[in-house]
Amino acid sequence: MKKLINDPADVVAEALLGIAAAHPDLRVDHRHKIVYRADAPVSGKVGLISGGGSGHEPLHGGFVGPGMLDAACAGEVFTSPVPDQMLEATKTVDGGAGVLHVVKNYTGDVMNFEMAAELAASETGVDVTSVVVDDDVAVQDSLYTAGRRGVGVTVLLEKIAGAAAEEGRPLAAVAEVARRVNGNGRSMGMALTSCAVPSAGAPTFDLPEDEMEIGIGIHGEPGRRRVPLAPARQVAEYLMEPILADLDFTGGDGVIAFVNGMGGTPLIELYVMYHEVATILEKAGVRVARSLVGPYITSLEMAGCSVTLLKADDELLRLWDAPVRTPGLRWGT
């Protein structure tokens, strides 16, 4: 697999050097592999930190800045960061109002964040609350699995909870907004091609030219099924059917509809997909209040996409519209 890298072992460290060079309004702790907003800690504001394996850029480091995350911890590619990183980030962003940990639901991420929260409690006294994101409807039976994976909703949650923190809400209220976003969001992804972890150098899984994987995870984890290649219209049906079956999205103030690129699919195809998604939503009587189209939670160079729907009320929409200033999302003042 061809890659624009130097040494595979240096990919994460060198990407962080690039982030530091490209975004002087962020600070990077290269020893702990953490990206901070430059003005951290913001006194009196709840700190928001997240993190996870690298390879999903712009998630999470690209979502650090006013209106979103205060810090992001970068693990090795597709490997959870270690508790020392989250502990260091927690200490650095605590402005006296406590810190919210946003954790995607993967066994390693959950355990490492859990240990970090225990260490924070015993070593620093910083008030830490954790919110676990588990929106991937491809994983069906949570009783017999590690539970649904955290995917597209993570982006929307970090934006909305970040806005709630920016408004000066207390930790419990920011956590409540975050849990509400997770509870009202569902996602489903698909892949046309595999990704290749730099240290492995070879594709993570084999997918024949004429097949695609429906229900793929963002690390190349297997999906629900492998099917013959089909037009975008059919792919949209495959992704939307399980999402709409899982939660009633009609009524209320509408949804935020998010078509995400997995890293190797061009924007023109994501817009083709968005059109199909919007058509299905119209037929289903679901009102689209806001939209987001682009590669925001990727899986290295995997070609494919995911669809996320978030049922939003007036308050969530207002928080979504609030100003944000990060490398990955930027609007308002």
Next chain:
Amino acid sequence: MTVELAALERWIRGFAALIGENTALLTRLDSAIGDADHGANMDRGMTAVVAALDREPPASAAGLLKQVGMTLVSTVGGASGPLYGTFFLRMATASGEVTSLDGPAFAKALRAGLEGVVARGKAEAGDKTMYDALAPAVDELDSALAAGVPLGDALGRAAEAADRGRDATVPMLARKGRASYLGERSVGHQDPGATSSALLVGAAAAAVGPSAAAP
């Protein structure tokens, strides 16, 4: 018969050597049902553990076990870091600031470590995890000691129980971790975590067993 500080250190260094020898095997097992990083992650962690032992030789059982646990937590990542880290940290707390542990005290510390793994990972018997190798080993050690079997031999029996537990994971359906996403497709594969845990118990038997003859 007791487990001296030197035997604890032999155990840890022996485990590191076994992990080094079996890195490729652990990676191969993890490629089948996980994300192909268990061998590399454990080897990185245990190499760091040995470096820490060389740098700062611990003065007590608790000191040694805590150093091992903290190093693993800081270097391994994924799920194995917190699970193995918690195992050694709980063992440290149960052992205390002593330089030798008798059989029951060592067994109690191992039991505390196992309980830590359960608290962290929420695994139960039959979930196809490291628990399926560790739990039978700790049970076997307790019952052998209760029956008056000397510690070295009791640990030998525990190691055999761990190996049987490891082998028993092959037909199991994974219910924890990344392997659980595979559902039925996880059946027929040996669990990599149970495999490294069997190495851990085997290393304990090897470290303590020969010491019976030592002065």
